[in-house]
Amino acid sequence: MDRRPGETPAPRRGRLPLERYIEGVRSGDRVILARAITLIESDREDDVEVAARLLDALLPDTGKARRVGITGVPGAGKSTFTDALGMHLIQDRGEKVAVLSVDPASPVSGGSILGDKTRMERLCLEDNAFIRPSSSRGQLGGVAPRTRETMLLCEAAGYSNILIETVGVGQSETAVRSMSDFFLLMLIPGAGDELQGTKRGIIEMVDAIAINKADGENKPRAERARVEYASALHLFPAPASGWAPRVVTCSAVTGEGVREIWSMILEHREHFEASGQLAELRSRQALRWMRELVILGLEGELRRDRAVALKLPELEENVRLGRATPFAASREVLSLFRKEK
Ligand code: GDP
Numbered sequence: 001m002d003r004r005p006g007e008t009p010a011p012r013r014g015r016l017p018l019e020r021y022i023e024g025v026r027s028g029d030r031v032i033l034a035r036a037i038t039l040i041e042s043d044r045e046d047d048v049e050v051a052a053r054l055l056d057a058l059l060p061d062t063g064k065a066r067r068v069g070i071t072g073v074p075g076a077g078k079s080t081f082t083d084a085l086g087m088h089l090i091q092d093r094g095e096k097v098a099v100l101s102v103d104p105a106s107p108v109s110g111g112s113i114l115g116d117k118t119r120m121e122r123l124c125l126e127d128n129a130f131i132r133p134s135s136s137r138g139q140l141g142g143v144a145p146r147t148r149e150t151m152l153l154c155e156a157a158g159y160s161n162i163l164i165e166t167v168g169v170g171q172s173e174t175a176v177r178s179m180s181d182f183f184l185l186m187l188i189p190g191a192g193d194e195l196q197g198t199k200r201g202i203i204e205m206v207d208a209i210a211i212n213k214a215d216g217e218n219k220p221r222a223e224r225a226r227v228e229y230a231s232a233l234h235l236f237p238a239p240a241s242g243w244a245p246r247v248v249t250c251s252a253v254t255g256e257g258v259r260e261i262w263s264m265i266l267e268h269r270e271h272f273e274a275s276g277q278l279a280e281l282r283s284r285q286a287l288r289w290m291r292e293l294v295i296l297g298l299e300g301e302l303r304r305d306r307a308v309a310l311k312l313p314e315l316e317e318n319v320r321l322g323r324a325t326p327f328a329a330s331r332e333v334l335s336l337f338r339k340e341k
Pocket of ligand 1: 072073074075076077078079080081212213214215250251252253254
C-alpha cells in the first residue's frame with residue numbers, strides 16, 4: 001500500500017456488522033474508524049439507519065475532546081499551523097489529535113478550496129494523528145453535512161483533541177463555529193482586512209485571532225497588526241462569557257507562539273468549564289444541529305418526492321418565463337408535498 005501512516009485508509013466496499021463498528025471505534029482502530037465515517041457519510045437509507053444506531057451506541061464515549069475550529073483565507077497558514085499544533089500535542093503532551101476539514105466548494109469553480117496539496121506533512125506520518133479531509137458533498141445538503149458526526153466518532157475513538165479547519169467562505173465559518181468550543185481566526189500581516197474576510201460578523205465569533213507568519217522580516221509588521229487588531233477588538237462590547245478575545249502572533253513555520261496558543265486554548269477551556277458555560281454552549285450547539293438536521297432531512301424528502309418531481313419542471317418554467325410568481329409556485333410545490341403525506 002502506498003498510503004502514509006496518518007492518512008485515512010481507503011474504505012473497502014461493504015458494510016460491517018454494527019458491533020464491529022462499535023468495538024472497532026472504541027478500541028481506536030483507525031481502519032474501522034475510517035469505515036465508520038464512510039458509513040455515516042452515506043446517504044443510503046439502510047446505512048443511515050445503522051449510522052444512527054452506531055452514533056447512539058457511542059454517545060457515552062463522546063464529548064470529552066477539546067474542539068478547536070480554525071479559519072482564515074487560503075494561504076494564511078492553517079495547515080502549516082495545524083501541523084505544528086498537532087505535533088506539539090503528540091510529541092510534547094503525549095496526546096492524540098484528529099484533524100477534520102470543512103471545505104465549501106468554490107462558488108466560482110465548484111472545485112474544492114482547501115485543495116489536495118500535500119498538507120500537514122509531519123502530522124500525516126504520526127500514528128496518533130487521524131486526518132480526514134472533507135468528503136465530497138454528494139447528495140447531502142448543507143455546508144458540513146456530517147462533520148459533526150465525524151467529530152463524535154473521533155472522540156469515541158479516543159482523540160482528545162479535534163482540530164476543524166475551514167476557509168472563510170460563506171456559511172462554512174458559522175458551521176465550524178457551531179461545532180467547536182474554541183474558534184481561532186488566522187490572519188497574515190499586511191494582507192488587508194477585506195481580503196482576509198474579517199467582517200464584523202466573523203470577529204464577533206472568534207475567541208482569538210492569531211497573526212501568523214510572524215517570522216523574519218515580517219515580525220515587526222505582525223506585531224503592528226497585533227496591536228491594531230487588539231485595539232479594534234476593544235471597541236466591541238465585552239462578551240457575556242467573560243472571555244475577551246485575544247490577539248496573538250505566531251509562526252507556524254518556526255513554531256514560535258504555537259505552544260502559547262495551546263495554553264490559551266486550555267485556559268479558555270478551564271474558564272468555560274468552571275463557569276458551566278461549556279456544557280451550556282454544547283447543548284445550544286446540539287439543539288441547533290438537531291434543527292438543521294430536520295431541515296436537511298425535509299429538503300431531502302422534498303427532493304425525492306414523486307409528485308413534486310413530476311410537476312417541478314413545469315412550475316420552474318412558468319417562473320422563468322414570468323408566467324407565475326415564485327411565491328405562488330413555491331406554494332404549489334409545498335401543497336403537492338403535503339398531499340403526499
Ligand atoms: P492554508 O491555505 O491556510 O492552509 O495555508 P498553508 O498552511 O498551506 O500555507 C500557505 C503558505 O504559507 C505555504 O507556502 C506555507 O509554507 C507558508 N506559511 C505558513 N505558515 C507560515 C509561517 O508561519 N511563516 C512563513 N514565513 N510562511 C508560512
